[in-house]
Amino acid sequence: xxxxxxxxxxxxxxxxxxxxxxxxxxxxxxxxxxxxxxxxxxxxxxxxxxxxxxxxxxxxxxxxxxxxxxxxxxxxxxxxxxxxxxxxxxxxxxxxxxxxxxxxxxxxxxxxxxxxxxxxxxxxxxxxxxxxxxxxxxxxxxxxxxxxxxxxxxxxxxxxxxxxxxxxxxxxxxxxxxxxxxxxxxxxxxxxxxxxxxxxxxxxxxxxxxxxxxxxxxxxxxxxxxxxxxxxxxxxxxxxxxxxxxxxxxxxxxxxxxxxxxxxxxxxxxxxxxxxxxxxxxxxxxxxxxxxxxxxxxxxxxxxxxxxxxxxxxxxxxxxxxxxxxxxxxxxxxxxxxxxxxxxxxxxxxxxxxxxxxxxxxxxxxxxxxxxxxxxxxxxxxxxxxxxxxxxx
Amino acid sequence: xxxxxxxxxxxxxxxxxxxxxxxxxxxxxxxxxxxxxxxxxxxxxxxxxxxxxxxxxxxxxxxxxxxxxxxxxxxxxxxxxxxxxxxxxxxxxxxxxxxxxxxxxxxxxxxxxxxxxxxxxxxxxxxxxxxxxxxxxxxxxxxxxxxxxxxxxxxxxxxxxxxxxxxxxxxxxxxxxxxxxxxxxxxxxxxxxxxxxxxxxxxxxxxxxxxxxxxxxxxxxxxxxxxxxxxxxxxxxxxxxxxxxxxxxxxxxxxxxxxxxxxxxxxxxxxxxxxxxxxxxxxxxxxxxxxxxxxxxxxxxxxxxxxxxxxxxxxxxxxxxxxxxxxxxxxxxxxxxxxxxxxxxxxxxxxxxxxxxxxxxxxxxxxxxxxxxxxxxxxxxxxxxxxxxxxxxxxxxxxxxxxxxxxxxxxxxxxxxxxxxxxxxxxxxxxxxxxxxxxxxxxxxxxxx
Numbered sequence: 091x092x093x094x095x096x097x098x099x100x101x102x103x104x105x106x107x108x109x110x111x112x113x114x115x116x117x118x119x120x121x122x123x124x125x126x127x128x129x130x131x132x133x134x135x136x137x138x139x140x141x142x143x144x145x146x147x148x149x150x151x152x153x154x155x156x157x158x159x160x161x162x163x164x165x166x167x168x169x170x171x172x173x174x175x176x177x178x179x180x181x182x183x184x185x186x187x188x189x190x191x192x193x194x195x196x197x198x199x200x201x202x203x204x205x206x207x208x209x210x211x212x213x214x215x216x217x218x219x220x221x222x223x224x225x226x227x228x229x230x231x232x233x234x235x236x237x238x239x240x241x242x243x244x245x246x247x248x249x250x251x252x253x254x255x256x257x258x259x260x261x262x263x264x265x266x267x268x269x270x271x272x273x274x275x276x277x278x279x280x281x282x283x284x285x286x287x288x289x290x291x292x293x294x295x296x297x298x299x300x301x302x303x304x305x306x307x308x309x310x311x312x313x314x315x316x317x318x319x320x321x322x323x324x325x326x327x328x329x330x331x332x333x334x335x336x337x338x339x340x341x342x343x344x345x346x347x348x349x350x351x352x353x354x355x356x357x358x359x360x361x362x363x364x365x366x367x368x369x370x371x372x373x374x375x376x377x378x379x380x381x382x383x384x385x386x387x388x389x390x391x392x393x394x395x396x397x398x399x400x401x402x403x404x405x406x407x408x409x410x411x412x413x414x415x416x417x418x419x420x421x422x423x424x425x426x427x428x429x430x431x432x433x434x435x436x437x438x439x440x441x442x443x444x445x446x447x448x449x450x451x452x453x454x455x456x457x458x459x460x461x462x463x464x465x466x467x468x469x470x471x472x473x474x475x476x477x478x479x480x481x482x483x
Numbered sequence: 484x485x486x487x488x489x490x491x492x493x494x495x496x497x498x499x500x501x502x503x504x505x506x507x508x509x510x511x512x513x514x515x516x517x518x519x520x521x522x523x524x525x526x527x528x529x530x531x532x533x534x535x536x537x538x539x540x541x542x543x544x545x546x547x548x549x550x551x552x553x554x555x556x557x558x559x560x561x562x563x564x565x566x567x568x569x570x571x572x573x574x575x576x577x578x579x580x581x582x583x584x585x586x587x588x589x590x591x592x593x594x595x596x597x598x599x600x601x602x603x604x605x606x607x608x609x610x611x612x613x614x615x616x617x618x619x620x621x622x623x624x625x626x627x628x629x630x631x632x633x634x635x636x637x638x639x640x641x642x643x644x645x646x647x648x649x650x651x652x653x654x655x656x657x658x659x660x661x662x663x664x665x666x667x668x669x670x671x672x673x674x675x676x677x678x679x680x681x682x683x684x685x686x687x688x689x690x691x692x693x694x695x696x697x698x699x700x701x702x703x704x705x706x707x708x709x710x711x712x713x714x715x716x717x718x719x720x721x722x723x724x725x726x727x728x729x730x731x732x733x734x735x736x737x738x739x740x741x742x743x744x745x746x747x748x749x750x751x752x753x754x755x756x757x758x759x760x761x762x763x764x765x766x767x768x769x770x771x772x773x774x775x776x777x778x779x780x781x782x783x784x785x786x787x788x789x790x791x792x793x794x795x796x797x798x799x800x801x802x803x804x805x806x807x808x809x810x811x812x813x814x815x816x817x818x819x820x821x822x823x824x825x826x827x828x829x830x831x832x833x834x835x836x837x838x839x840x841x842x843x844x845x846x847x848x849x850x851x852x853x854x855x856x857x858x859x860x861x862x863x864x865x866x867x868x869x870x871x872x873x874x875x876x877x878x879x880x881x882x883x884x885x886x887x888x889x890x891x892x893x894x895x896x897x898x899x900x901x902x903x904x905x906x907x908x909x910x911x912x913x914x915x916x917x918x919x920x921x922x923x924x925x926x927x928x929x930x931x932x
Contacts, residue, residue: 091818091821095818119857124819125818125819125823127823127855127856129816129853130853130854131812131851131852132852132854133793134793135792135919135920136917137906137910138784138793138852139496139789139832139852139910140852140910141835141911141912143840143856144856144913144915145859147837147838148835148863150824150838154838261862357838360836361835361837361838362837363837363863365865416862416863419864421864422864422865423865423868470879470895473875480715481719
């Protein structure tokens, strides 16, 4: 690989101060450091050796954790498609259908976001950050398979610009970028990202593709028990607990399979890239709120067994991949527990008590993103108070 | 009251090339140097000698105009052969060509019982032994004006490849005890923190003996202070010193001379047959290194790999160090698939467990000086807290320092910290910040404000 490195080194002066393409230095840096970890050594004072980790590797770990959800999502898009047509199809047919739907979404998200990232890196003279490796993969996975590509591009550009770059880039953002993209579409083009018709690609017009959460809301409005309502033939899908866990249900591309997401969760926890506290807190919060709802059971949605909240909709995906975004989450140990638990509680509240939004996890996480600094503020303040108390002894 | 504390947090960096417990027979170096850069916070030197002067061990060479009275003295006797200056005439080092037999400046030999505080202080200030007293907050040479509330000595070193305290102090028990008696003139509250009861300092009288168990940084005196009797404010002064510094003070009063003889470990993966040498403070290292180090693309570090300073192969040992580490330089690019950021890594240690990092702290490693990445914004949280066994939020403190927020720095506990306490944070940092340099910037701003 020496020839490649020599080739790059030869181009370098052009991008350095005084070079012809000086303003594109960080674009060059991004490309060069992608291929080669630079030969930079530690300074003469301070630590003389450094940990083998770097940000690229951490981010790549998240991307790898997303792969099971992505692959399952591709197959499931095909599965749902052929189910809606009532046709038999082979595994490969289904997978291929999903592939053709999903790959353009992924490419558009990476390209649109990447361009904004590069433009800002060049203009604002900051390194092009690895964080977008993850964001660019998260955005497609929270989109329905029927999403128009121009909307993906628009939402990604909006999110990278408004949620990240205006705050100073990676590490400075308040909101989770992928969820900002989704929320943007949710409020600007609700018809294309919510409702009963967007979750199955290429379905016939007469086909109702309502999700479990949508049906649960309808059942509650009708005063019928959710599980009875679903079993009454109102839907073409199998919404049994098994299907919800395996993920053979309509939904956003990557959010349906609790098993595939669970594999990702294990990868994130074993590699300690994501916070166990946040994940566990979110799950515990949802269980607690689900049980409280069940205890009061004022309507049929409230009496839905609590575990449905963990396996339906985007809860698993949100808890594993979105809530644990280290930048927008709480940063302190205790804060992470509080942050996670509140996300879980909020998700169930929004789902059950807010008729306008069938899914609650997205809004719950965004809300808690905003609250996270406040949580940390109080946790850190408690630390300061402990120290102050000592000083006056 | 003595305490017994177990620390769980931290991280051990085990390196190849630990020094064997033997003393190499090498000739003493010809020259020795006193470097102001050894003393954090040193500001404006006033020279007391010029080239060609002849000095005895313990004779003053220069002092800091900002803290008159503390003499920086000659570790050996001989001729001042060079006063090296850098950019803007900054004093780099005063070099002494050592006599064959060292002549010592005579200091009064006194029995410690009849010694009074003022005399003890005067002798220590004049002889240079005062330099062994490092005060917290700020981790700088102790201020003459302020008496310490307590004195803390860590009797063991958990840094990578650290010199073995029991070995380097063998036979010096009487000096250590005398040192304690001298320090008791300043405060009766002296804490010696040992790792176990077989530590050479566990038997000393007149001090509180605390026991600390745990991985690095359990041996850091700052961490120990935090758990025994924490520093409460910027005016709450405690002194710290190394065991070897304590022996120097003890010897000064029992023998009447400033004798800086010490054992120094020569260690690291690039050293053949790593072992100790017997020399004096400020020794030039080229003789021993030319014998023991054959490679050329290596880094010589005065001190350990976490807090040390890179010096030239013919450079001089820093004042407080009793370890020289030699490791390979890491100045080569790494292709991302073969040994870069996507490749599985078995031979480069990591605290993290991210994808492909298979090297944990159970083995010994040959680490080089590569940064192993690029500097980036803070992204991951909660990592620093795992290697700092103190009730402190390092990331918030670092951000307060970056923002020059003095009140916040104080409230978040900056007075309890020195560079060495956050060195592990710097090592594990995914975003490759210069954590220790940032901390020192904050400490300096508060100290000089």
